[in-house]
Amino acid sequence: MHKTLAILAIVTAMPLAAQSAAPQLPGQQDASRITGGTYRADPSHSLIEWEVNHFGFNDYFGLFGDVAGTLTLDPKNPAGAKVDMTIPVSKVVTASTGLTEHLLRAGKDGGKPDFFGPSPADARFVSNHIVVDGNEAEIHGNLTLNGVTKPVTLAAEFVGAGANPMNKKETVGFHGEATIKRSDFAITTALPMVSDEVSIDVTVAFEKA
Known part of the structure; x- marks a missing residue:
């Protein structure tokens, strides 16, 4: 009986022991890990997802990758941070080859493209005012897309900071969300069937x- 109880105690303790032995992630949501200076976006691990509603049936997603840009930080003045991001619209991807081609194809008979066209300029977001509340912030700035510049507010959250174990660089990560109207940027094809x-x-x- 005592032997059985001992085995049960060991088995019960195993998950706790395994958890305590698990290595700590390099990035932690700890602002004290952030040092001041200029940071550059890691294009291999930065993505911008866009989502529209299609015909009222479902939502459809696409991605912009190879994001570039800078973030200037001063831990003593987080509201004074500056963000300047460049998004290569020409590298947009979707789950459908045909749709991706449609987004980037030239206009019919020399007319205006339905969406971005074959040689779209990079989009750019530049902050002008940041309001910080703990690990969250409202980043107010201007988005230039399709030759049009409009104010956009990004709701951002600090995710983690630490040293990247692969290249030893100090790294900080953020997640953000925003909503825009594509008609504000002169992209009006298929309205309102595509939101x-x-x-x-x-x-x-x-x-x-």
Whole structure:
């Protein structure tokens, strides 16, 4: 009986022991790990997802990758941070080859493209005012897309900071969300069958320069 109880005690304790032995993730949601200076976006681990509603049936997603840009931080003045991001619209991808081609194809008979066209300029977001509340912030700035510049507010959350174990660089990561109207940026094809509202989901890792 005593032997059985001992075995049960060991088995019960195993998950706790395994949990305590698990290695700590390099990135932690700890602002004290952030040092001041300029950080550059890691294009291999930064993505911008966009989402539209299609015909009222379902939502459809696409991605912009290879995001570039800088983040300037001062831990003593987080509201004074500066963000300048560049998004290569020409590298947009979707789950459908045909749709991706449609987004980037030239206009019919020399007319205006339905969406971005074959040689779209990079989009750019530049902050002008940041309101910080703990690990969250409202990043107010200007988004330039399709040759049009409009104010956009990004709801951002600090995810983690630490040293990247692969390259030893100081890294900070953020997640953000925003909603824009594509008609504000002169992208009006298929309205309202394809929604005017576009949900934007941003995940960016910044490495200290």
